[in-house]
Amino acid sequence: MMTTAAEAADRWAGFQAEERVNRIREAIARCCAACGRRPEGIRLLAATKTVPAWIVNQVIDAGVGDIGENRSNELLEKYEDYHRDKCRIHFIGSLQTNKVRQVVGRASMIQSVNSLHLAGEIQRQCEKKDQAMDVLLEINIGREESKSGMRPEELEEALYKINQFQRLRVKGLMAIPPAAVSDKEKEKYFYDMNQIFVDIKSKSIDNIHMDCLSMGMSGDYLLAIKHGSNMIRLGTALFGAR
Numbered sequence: 001m002m003t004t005a006a007e008a009a010d011r012w013a014g015f016q017a018e019e020r021v022n023r024i025r026e027a028i029a030r031c032c033a034a035c036g037r038r039p040e041g042i043r044l045l046a047a048t049k050t051v052p053a054w055i056v057n058q059v060i061d062a063g064v065g066d067i068g069e070n071r072s073n074e075l076l077e078k079y080e081d082y083h084r085d086k087c088r089i090h091f092i093g094s095l096q097t098n099k100v101r102q103v104v105g106r107a108s109m110i111q112s113v114n115s116l117h118l119a120g121e122i123q124r125q126c127e128k129k130d131q132a133m134d135v136l137l138e139i140n141i142g143r144e145e146s147k148s149g150m151r152p153e154e155l156e157e158a159l160y161k162i163n164q165f166q167r168l169r170v171k172g173l174m175a176i177p178p179a180a181v182s183d184k185e186k187e188k189y190f191y192d193m194n195q196i197f198v199d200i201k202s203k204s205i206d207n208i209h210m211d212c213l214s215m216g217m218s219g220d221y222l223l224a225i226k227h228g229s230n231m232i233r234l235g236t237a238l239f240g241a242r
């Protein structure tokens with residue numbers, strides 16, 4: 001994070017939100033044309049970690065209607081400053097149960113539900129605040145020890161259990177594939193995620209709406225779109241290197 005206002009102003013001097021957003025929208029459109037998809041079907045979410053609210057607001061004003069925060073304290077710091085009438089705030093980072101109460105009431109979706117334990121805490125906080133919460137279940141598609149998320153084979157049973165948490169509205173799945181792999185391997189993970197998504201969707205489980213498949217970041221979003229992603233989460237491509 002930038003330490004002084006002067007440094008921050010320096011870092012962001014000349015930032016052209018509209019141009020950045022347009023360039024990405026064009027890349028999405030070209031990719032969609034190549035793989036026979038409709039660009040309107042792809043939601044662009046701005047991943048905003050370390051980016052000051054006044055810069056994020058420029059991206060929101062340029063038409064990006066979804067932003068994603070990673071850390072609850074950063075969400076708290078920036079929340080009041082965001083142009084909230086023009087965007088939905090998603091929580092996309094790993095979430096400790098003791099931080100859930102800071103997120104419920106501020107984010108409109110939590111994309112990183114990686115355990116029943118966390119789902120239960122979201123239910124509890126939603127009951128307290130008498131509200132509901134849209135959630136995505138995070139899948140550990142690379143089966144990495146270092147990463148959280150449900151294993152693909154745990155998903156169906158988890159969905160039946162989560163159905164008992166009436167304040168949660170399951171809207172789909174989220175995944176972050178292993179980082180340092182070839183494009184070919186990346187594609188395999190995205191392909192597998194799409195298979196899981198389509199498979200669960202076809203089961204039409206009560207109260208489970210498989211609408212959203214959130215996958216693809218700055219380095220791989222075109223591959224993700226090719227394999228069915230309908231929400232890409234971009235940080236670096238929008239805001240530059242952190």
Ligand SMILES: *Cc1c(COP(=O)(O)O)cnc(C)c1O
Binds near residue numbers: 047176218235237
């Ligand atoms: C940071 C982050 C992103 C965006 O990463 P970039 O590579 O900078 O585009 C997407 N999703 C999550 C969960 C993140 O933490």
